[in-house]
Amino acid sequence: MSTLQSFSARTGDVLAELPATSPAAVDAACEAAAAAFAPWQAATGAERAALLRGLAAALEADREALVALADQETALGPVRLNGELDRTAFQLRRFADLAERGEPFAFVDDPAVAGAPPAGHPAMQRWSVPLGPVAMFSASNFPFAFSVLGGDTASALAAGCPVVVKAHTGHLQLSNRVFGLIQQVLAAQGLPAGLVGLVQGGGRDVGVRLIRHPAIAAGAFTGSTQGGAALAAEAAARPRPIPFYGELGSVNPTIALPAKLATDGAALATTLAGSITLGCGQFCTNPGVILLIDEVQPEMDAKAVNDAFVAQLAEALKAQQPHAMLTTAMRGAFEAGVAHWAQAGADMLLQETAAAGQPPRPVLAQVSALEFIAKAALREEVFGPSSLIVRAASLSQALQVLQAVGGSLTVTLWGVEQDSDKSRALVRGAMAIAGRVLFAGVPTGVAVTAAQQHGGPWPSSTRPESTSVGDAALARFLRPVCLQDAPAWLTARAGRPV
Ligand code: NAP
Numbered sequence: 001m002s003t004l005q006s007f008s009a010r011t012g013d014v015l016a017e018l019p020a021t022s023p024a025a026v027d028a029a030c031e032a033a034a035a036a037f038a039p040w041q042a043a044t045g046a047e048r049a050a051l052l053r054g055l056a057a058a059l060e061a062d063r064e065a066l067v068a069l070a071d072q073e074t075a076l077g078p079v080r081l082n083g084e085l086d087r088t089a090f091q092l093r094r095f096a097d098l099a100e101r102g103e104p105f106a107f108v109d110d111p112a113v114a115g116a117p118p119a120g121h122p123a124m125q126r127w128s129v130p131l132g133p134v135a136m137f138s139a140s141n142f143p144f145a146f147s148v149l150g151g152d153t154a155s156a157l158a159a160g161c162p163v164v165v166k167a168h169t170g171h172l173q174l175s176n177r178v179f180g181l182i183q184q185v186l187a188a189q190g191l192p193a194g195l196v197g198l199v200q201g202g203g204r205d206v207g208v209r210l211i212r213h214p215a216i217a218a219g220a221f222t223g224s225t226q227g228g229a230a231l232a233a234e235a236a237a238r239p240r241p242i243p244f245y246g247e248l249g250s251v252n253p254t255i256a257l258p259a260k261l262a263t264d265g266a267a268l269a270t271t272l273a274g275s276i277t278l279g280c281g282q283f284c285t286n287p288g289v290i291l292l293i294d295e296v297q298p299e300m301d302a303k304a305v306n307d308a309f310v311a312q313l314a315e316a317l318k319a320q321q322p323h324a325m326l327t328t329a330m331r332g333a334f335e336a337g338v339a340h341w342a343q344a345g346a347d348m349l350l351q352e353t354a355a356a357g358q359p360p361r362p363v364l365a366q367v368s369a370l371e372f373i374a375k376a377a378l379r380e381e382v383f384g385p386s387s388l389i390v391r392a393a394s395l396s397q398a399l400q401v402l403q404a405v406g407g408s409l410t411v412t413l414w415g416v417e418q419d420s421d422k423s424r425a426l427v428r429g430a431m432a433i434a435g436r437v438l439f440a441g442v443p444t445g446v447a448v449t450a451a452q453q454h455g456g457p458w459p460s461s462t463r464p465e466s467t468s469v470g471d472a473a474l475a476r477f478l479r480p481v482c483l484q485d486a487p488a489w490l491t492a493r494a495g496r497p498v
Helices: 024-042 045-059 064-075 078-101 150-161 169-188 205-212 225-237 258-281 302-318 327-341 369-375 395-404 421-433 471-477 488-492
Strands: 003-007 014-021 108-112 123-132 136-137 163-166 194-200 219-221 245-248 251-254 289-295 347-351 362-367 386-392 408-414 434-438 478-484
Touching: 003 169, 024 123, 024 163, 024 194, 024 205, 045 064, 045 078, 045 150, 045 169, 064 078, 064 169, 078 150, 078 395, 078 471, 136 205, 150 163, 150 219, 150 471, 163 205, 169 194, 169 225, 205 225, 219 225, 219 488, 225 245, 251 258, 251 395, 258 289, 258 302, 258 386, 258 408, 289 302, 289 395, 302 347, 302 362, 302 386, 327 347, 327 362, 327 386, 347 421, 362 369, 369 386, 369 395, 369 434, 386 395, 395 421, 408 421, 471 478
Parallel strands: 136 163, 136 219, 163 194, 219 245, 251 289, 251 408, 289 386, 362 386, 408 434
Antiparallel strands: 003 014, 108 123, 123 478, 347 362
């Protein structure tokens, strides 16, 4: 049997060895999820809510040990990890409330209309039913909120779907401890153990076997664009292709207009530096591209204002002390990404060498809009405490930069408070490529709420019409069924033949 290792993110020391899941055990987890589907699909909203609330309470009751373990394996620190655990419990309870209230399952009643078609039609009702067992791939950088009991698991369970989790190799012990809590709650509530399964493996075999299993009806993934693309291709190549909801990497352009920087530049530089280095830059919403417009304007020297802002940002970044990265592989990928910027001709404005064994230093580089548009290597996410300044000579060049990005979880616009042709063009350009457009603040920090949209066109996600955060995440795991001329007994049972 092959073994996996849990590592200390700070020292790289091996903390524990754990068995990889065998192919037979991956299959068994999928089959157990399939067996749990029928009763869970039949469960009432109140029963689903009870499970989700029980899971939230179990997480909170084990907080101290969970946070200590997560801190060892991720180096994210107790403040961040306690906050993330709070968010995870909050979203479990939010999906519990949604399942109980039943809004996502509301049906469309279309009574019969007498007469010839197209106006006349039979009695029809459009219901939503759960898809079936979901294969869920955890991300490394949110060991609670996008992991074993994160938003994907919570929303799938609320929808009526069992889940088989592929644990992330970056926090294996934590994943197993959370899984142990889940099993205790399932047993206490008399629910089948197979309703939530866990598999783990270091190579690609375990994840690929999971997404290929015939019992799996959908994939939910949070991670890199490369990993998401590989698994989305697997999901599409199955004999019976399935939906694959991949939340991927993103460069999150922030556009700061000179008039805004002329008044608030110093404060915005400090805020931005904090956002770039938050969690050592390991956020999918990290502002990876700062777009500045050097357009000649009668009332101000935009280039001078932008230059001053860049200098302030470099100073503010220099003062930051990022913590260790999640894994040594991620640290290596960060350094390789920064090296690619330099090789592609970027002007390296801030690039200090970290002392041996120390966390990475923040990086700031600069390129022209024309270079950014011409070189795909400059548009790739560099996951870590870094940002690329892109200098556009005009509004139209700035809009071409957004088009070149193509898809992003967020775009932030600073300085479009006044209605003008320019503001409208920028908002149009931002809405064309992003799932969320911000007009104040920074993109790091994603509220779990009704209007949230966490997704976007490729390469930020595989399904731009869906979200992995917020109430609408539940809808990913439902599909509509129309019942035409349904018998009275079925209508009386709310379309549920159980
Ligand atoms: P990752 O390396 O893609 O890993 C995610 C999961 O997919 C892991 O379980 C991994 O297995 C598995 N995996 C990766 N490639 C695979 C392949 N080719 N075949 C089968 N399984 C595969 O991502 P990560 O390092 O955890 O996370 C960092 C990335 O996630 C960043 O790009 C970040 O922007 C993005 N992210 C996005 C969001 C969002 O909501 N859009 C949120 C957080 C993070 P192993 O554990 O075995 O490696």
